[in-house]
Amino acid sequence: MNVHFTVNGEEREAAVQGPESLLFVLRERLGLLGAKDACEQGECGSCTVIVDGDLVCSCLVMAADAEGTEVLTVEGLATEDELHPVQQAFVEHGAVQCGFCTPGFVVATAHLLEHQPAPTEPEIREALSGNICRCTGYGALLRAVQSMGGASP
Amino acid sequence: MSVAPPDATTAPGRVGSSTLRPDGVPKTKGAFAYASDLQDERMLWGATVRAPLARARITRLDIAPALAIVGVHAVLTAEDVPGLNAMGQIVQDRPVLAENEVTYWGQPIAVVAAEDRETARRAADAVIVEYGELEPITDLVEGHERGLVFREHKARRGDPEAHGEVAVEGYYEVGTQDQAPLGTEAGIAFPDTEGGVDVYAVSQWIHVDHEQIVDCLGLRPEQVRVHPAGMGGAFGSREDLSLQVHLCMLALHTGRPVRMVYDRQESFASHVHRHAARMWYRHEADRDGRLVRVEARVLLDAGAYTETSPAVLNNAVYFAVGPYQCPNVFAEGYAVQTNNPPSGAMRGFGAVQSCFAYEAQMDRLAVELDMDPVELRLLNALETGDRLATTGQLIEEPLPTRAVIEAVRSLPVDADRPGNDPLGLPGGTGLTTPPNSVVRGVGFAVGIKNLAFSEGFDDYADARVVLTAAGVEVHTAAIEVGQGMVTILQQIARTVLGVDQVAVIFDDTSLIGSAGSTSASRQTQMAGGAVYRAAARVREEALRRADGDDLTGAGVWRDGTVVATLEELCGSDPIEHEVRYRHIETAEPDEDGQGSPHVDFSVAAHRAIVDVDPELGLVKLVRIDSAQDVGRALNPQSIIGQIEGGTMQGVGLAVMEELVLDRGRVLNANFTDYLLPTFLDAPPVQSVIVEEPGSWGPFGAKGFSELPTISSTPAVVAAIRAATGKALTRVPVRPEHIVGIE
Numbered sequence A: 001m002n003v004h005f006t007v008n009g010e011e012r013e014a015a016v017q018g019p020e021s022l023l024f025v026l027r028e029r030l031g032l033l034g035a036k037d038a039c040e041q042g043e044c045g046s047c048t049v050i051v052d053g054d055l056v057c058s059c060l061v062m063a064a065d066a067e068g069t070e071v072l073t074v075e076g077l078a079t080e081d082e083l084h085p086v087q088q089a090f091v092e093h094g095a096v097q098c099g100f101c102t103p104g105f106v107v108a109t110a111h112l113l114e115h116q117p118a119p120t121e122p123e124i125r126e127a128l129s130g131n132i133c134r135c136t137g138y139g140a141l142l143r144a145v146q147s148m149g150g151a152s153p
Numbered sequence B: 001m002s003v004a005p006p007d008a009t010t011a012p013g014r015v016g017s018s019t020l021r022p023d024g025v026p027k028t029k030g031a032f033a034y035a036s037d038l039q040d041e042r043m044l045w046g047a048t049v050r051a052p053l054a055r056a057r058i059t060r061l062d063i064a065p066a067l068a069i070v071g072v073h074a075v076l077t078a079e080d081v082p083g084l085n086a087m088g089q090i091v092q093d094r095p096v097l098a099e100n101e102v103t104y105w106g107q108p109i110a111v112v113a114a115e116d117r118e119t120a121r122r123a124a125d126a127v128i129v130e131y132g133e134l135e136p137i138t139d140l141v142e143g144h145e146r147g148l149v150f151r152e153h154k155a156r157r158g159d160p161e162a163h164g165e166v167a168v169e170g171y172y173e174v175g176t177q178d179q180a181p182l183g184t185e186a187g188i189a190f191p192d193t194e195g196g197v198d199v200y201a202v203s204q205w206i207h208v209d210h211e212q213i214v215d216c217l218g219l220r221p222e223q224v225r226v227h228p229a230g231m232g233g234a235f236g237s238r239e240d241l242s243l244q245v246h247l248c249m250l251a252l253h254t255g256r257p258v259r260m261v262y263d264r265q266e267s268f269a270s271h272v273h274r275h276a277a278r279m280w281y282r283h284e285a286d287r288d289g290r291l292v293r294v295e296a297r298v299l300l301d302a303g304a305y306t307e308t309s310p311a312v313l314n315n316a317v318y319f320a321v322g323p324y325q326c327p328n329v330f331a332e333g334y335a336v337q338t339n340n341p342p343s344g345a346m347r348g349f350g351a352v353q354s355c356f357a358y359e360a361q362m363d364r365l366a367v368e369l370d371m372d373p374v375e376l377r378l379l380n381a382l383e384t385g386d387r388l389a390t391t392g393q394l395i396e397e398p399l400p401t402r403a404v405i406e407a408v409r410s411l412p413v414d415a416d417r418p419g420n421d422p423l424g425l426p427g428g429t430g431l432t433t434p435p436n437s438v439v440r441g442v443g444f445a446v447g448i449k450n451l452a453f454s455e456g457f458d459d460y461a462d463a464r465v466v467l468t469a470a471g472v473e474v475h476t477a478a479i480e481v482g483q484g485m486v487t488i489l490q491q492i493a494r495t496v497l498g499v500d501q502v503a504v505i506f507d508d509t510s511l512i513g514s515a516g517s518t519s520a521s522r523q524t525q526m527a528g529g530a531v532y533r534a535a536a537r538v539r540e541e542a543l544r545r546a547d548g549d550d551l552t553g554a555g556v557w558r559d560g561t562v563v564a565t566l567e568e569l570c571g572s573d574p575i576e577h578e579v580r581y582r583h584i585e586t587a588e589p590d591e592d593g594q595g596s597p598h599v600d601f602s603v604a605a606h607r608a609i610v611d612v613d614p615e616l617g618l619v620k621l622v623r624i625d626s627a628q629d630v631g632r633a634l635n636p637q638s639i640i641g642q643i644e645g646g647t648m649q650g651v652g653l654a655v656m657e658e659l660v661l662d663r664g665r666v667l668n669a670n671f672t673d674y675l676l677p678t679f680l681d682a683p684p685v686q687s688v689i690v691e692e693p694g695s696w697g698p699f700g701a702k703g704f705s706e707l708p709t710i711s712s713t714p715a716v717v718a719a720i721r722a723a724t725g726k727a728l729t730r731v732p733v734r735p736e737h738i739v740g741i742e
């Protein structure tokens, strides 16, 4: 079957076989390799995207269920010549090491700040607790998010 | 084909500044190519048939049903391995594909290539394998008693009759930890038109992979090119081969590019883990607290094949006493063969296991002596001019053990009681224990580890530095695993050459010599050392060519004016120098383990503060602070990142991370059941960078990135002991150990 949806503002159509996940279709059929696959179980957040305004693990969403939705992936955040402020803050604060978790964290942080422009430290930790980072120990991630949210680092 | 090795753009930034990583921008945009992103229009997907048992004879293997599936191009078994059916960087003993028997859970038996991922997986399922199950050896002591030992190592130093007035004994265990890099094993192989192959896959040392792949494929070395590929972390798990030979075999067999990406369960099943350990210790001291004698016996669970176990085992013994002086030491260790999952390198490499034991011993000794545990450590601290307790090696390089201890001790401590905010207490809002029965504890630990390769190994790194009109190119086979190699090499080249425009190019094995392993905390000193020296020669030649006295991006200067621009200097004739850099020679120790097997050491200290709910056995880390010996800080931001990340892996081992095994099978090979620290588990970390420049690393820098993982685990457990009064001799500490219902 084919699924039709809007991805990063563009109408897209993709072939879907059986139970393929939205993550697989984004990566393998649409060539959007930003969302990562680290567990396929909803545990690590590497595959985080926004579907109709909600933050989801795209590995848990059946691609067929994305019919008619609006999907925002990490590729949809930066403009041609400017990083999204979250991306900029991550780069500046050393929140990126191997970077495999980064697309997921960037999308989750952008979503958080859109709904809660000045989160407290516990709110940041809670909101991002579905994303695993094995490299940074979360310190630089916290400083990056705090640098944008007004709450003092 | 759409494959490009990760390389670097440029940003200004010299040694000592927190220069931003050049790959930070593409990584935040999702535009950085990881091994799992590599693909080609003509590619097939590979999948692997794996053993469901830890020990069995293979009684039947039938690939016909898989081959019959439409879209399947190849199903290969042990018979199809063109060369040696054995891999391993120390001893080649692990089969590429199992032949007749399986010896660990998840061992590869056959590989398939098909038009798409689903078909490949279906084909792998369709291969018929029948087994005659054998009793797996899963108990370390039993394996040792049966003489199943890959390596034993002894350290005997001093007077066997010497004894102290005060003695403490202990038995300790460490569970099996997984590196859990977020990027799983992945790669792609391209056949060439002459029977050769190019492979791009996760690796920590492409040249040692190359040697093994060549042997397994039975090809000439120049027919195989191993390329670096974007890494989603490593932490030791990429030191041994995983899917490389499988990919090459399938690509050569089908004549098509073949891609494989392991899922998380396969990742857990296929790579080596941190060795589980059992350790028996006796420490003796005089009444003042000076160590007089240490006895230690260490068993490490190596799994079914050698891998890097001999080196891990030796490290566990070398650092059996830790960063302390002691004149009389009798230590022995055994790497035991079992049918548990394979073990090998993980950050800290043997020094982690002993540190958990010797630091618990130091705390016991402090109690016995009625002494402050930090004072006891300061009293015995091993420093420059002292001899390593196990080998007797004279410490010649800076070793600021007292400085790291003092630095951590002087950081402010939080209130000595937990607060009342449930969010800050163990269990969070779900806490059912009255907040005032939550107890707080403080724990302290110090760790030591060697840097770079030891024991007479010919340890070197090649690098080539090229100056062109456009700037500087640094060529290396060192691996950017996420640690920031690319930034450090840029900073070194910029600083030596005075030119801001520096691109780091990670070459394949046909284009540059080995950089050695990206492990053992060695690349800042080794690859960095090679780049430093090659850049210095480029600078010399530039000055000579234009008879100048300085070099910058503007060109060569003489007496304050530019006498040749880069274009004039090397526009048509680039200046190029390649260096093979070796650290000073080390030597194998004698039969008593005595001698000078190491080139250098680093130390770190941690202080952990925890709150514990003694009724439910829940632990909340309040904070964990650290001081780290780095020689000279080349990039403070990146150092802090290594300290914080490494510390959290040690916290994971302390309280949550362990493979749960049943008859050698891993029961929790997924992120739902193998728990990793999340944002909510991670406490604030305050880090102090201690600088005492060394003599041989670039600008005095020392490697250190394993250290934060070594002393963090014992510090956390010491804090839980302080809060609860429990002995807690095993990590990870589980609620049942605290509550005492086990």
Ligand code: FES
Pocket: A036, A037, A038, A039, A040, A041, A042, A043, A044, A045, A046, A047, A048, A057, A058, A059, A060
């Ligand atoms: S890959 Fe989707 S949560 Fe891990």
Ligand code: FES
Pocket: A095, A096, A097, A098, A099, A100, A101, A102, A132, A133, A134, A135, A136, B182, B232, B233, B482
């Ligand atoms: S930067 Fe490697 S997992 Fe987060």
